[in-house]
Amino acid sequence: MCIRVKKPGLLTTVQDTGRFGFQKYGVLASGAMDTMALRLANLLEGNEEQAAALEITLLGPQLVFEKATLVALAGGNLSPAVDGVPIPLWRPVYIPAGSMLTFGGAVSGCRTYLAVAGGICVPDVMESRSTYLRAGIGGFHGRALQAGDVLKTGEVACLMKAPSDEVSVLSWGVSHEIRPAYEENPVLRVVRGPEFESFAEESRQKFWHESFRVTPQSDRMGYRLADVSLALAEPLEMVSSAVSFGTIQVPPEGNPIVLLADRQTAGGYPRIAQIISVDLPLIAQVKPGEHVRFEEVSLEEAQALYVKREYDIAQFKQGLALQVR
């Protein structure tokens, strides 16, 4: 089963849940910006949740499917349509052979994930299929998709039988309770970073009470925030140390940077806060120009939310297993 890329869109890459175990060698984790959307789209297809899927950014591609298959989209709503017929997100959609998937405008969010039954088939590089753009490895030949590329998909154990030769939306999907609570200009929950106390009192207050604008100088590596400048109480001699997905660091000029999927492994700027894991999908869907605010939660609360989310996913998986049987 093959997918032919007619138009690549703005930035379409193969991603999975990330490349772990090699950060000690300086190798970035990469992976989906919105791993929840990727995991849920995969589950709808009967794939392993960490299977490779396409991460589609803002301006979607045009993709032709050689054979009938099941697809599922999740994340931002970039107006997907099959042969001109709009299709929903968060549900498996059966599409007939020769169908073309296209995208229109971004209705909400800025990244959507396309999972295909069997997963996107690309070689493992360091135990992951994620594209690491800067090093040119992983994913599809280490790069974003281009017109003319042909992607293979994996074997499908049991593709639900074709209801007809028309596009059809299957009857089950991901309920609202399990989906990330996306919104424009979101409030993001954070825990304090290791250097929080080193910031000037006034800057700490600003951090909690003001709204930050996401600038166009934002990408998979990090979002640069503007409009509010933060300062340390006194100069701090920092020794480079690990950073992670969601770390908010503040370089000397004062504008914070939120580190994301393609972050480097270590950094030397003070870390004022860290976005909690369950809210990472929200920042991943923020478009440049939107605003974000930060709200403090305790580490215990952050971890309780994480555990609850994983239970919800486990329950969803069980429900799906019954559905598909």
Next chain:
Amino acid sequence: MRYFPLGDTAVVVEFDTIIGSSSHEKVRLLSLYLDQHPFAGMIEYIPAFTTVTVFYDPFVLRYAEARAELKRAVSQAAHIVVEQKARTVEIPVCYGGKFGPDLEDVASHNGLTVEEVVHIHSGGEYLVYMIGFAPGFPYLGGMSERIAAPRRSSPRLSIPAGTVGIAGMQTGVYPIETPGGWQLIGRTPVPLFRPDMNPPTLLMAGDMIRFRPITQDEYENWEGDVVCVSE
């Protein structure tokens, strides 16, 4: 020594707040220990100059438990006896010319000749404190302050893989093509990042490295990626 969280999925042990050989050794021993004895729920770790950050899955264990596991690992690691001496890796470098366009600036900044800079840079022995920033990028200690030079006022948009640079008191080698503001003094034909191999990098924290000057002819005819490794 201090333990603290980094977000809701990582715990950090900080051995010291300044760079030194004693904290470096502790980071190295703990890394060796964690390689062999990862605890349940541990995902991976990132060693740095004075810290080791361990990532874990909060679904398996919470912060207090992760911190307790890390404390246990730190105390166990202190007993490791490393019989193997640190490796010394020799990195061939073609200095100056098109490979090191800033070599003359570094020389004139320090009131030295180009030959003196090469002599001092290749005469030193450097400790790989940590790997980070890019795959296989070594943070090195031990450069002579006689060849220190400030970062360029405007960074280059693209620096080729293998380029050797100086920034302040630091020197290092860019493993992959990247933008950067360092003063470029030469280039090595030996790949530092090797995604098909395990480990995927030539250098590791704890290695000692030396730079050996080679001619442009040797650079262009460099075969394979044999590096002289001595005990």
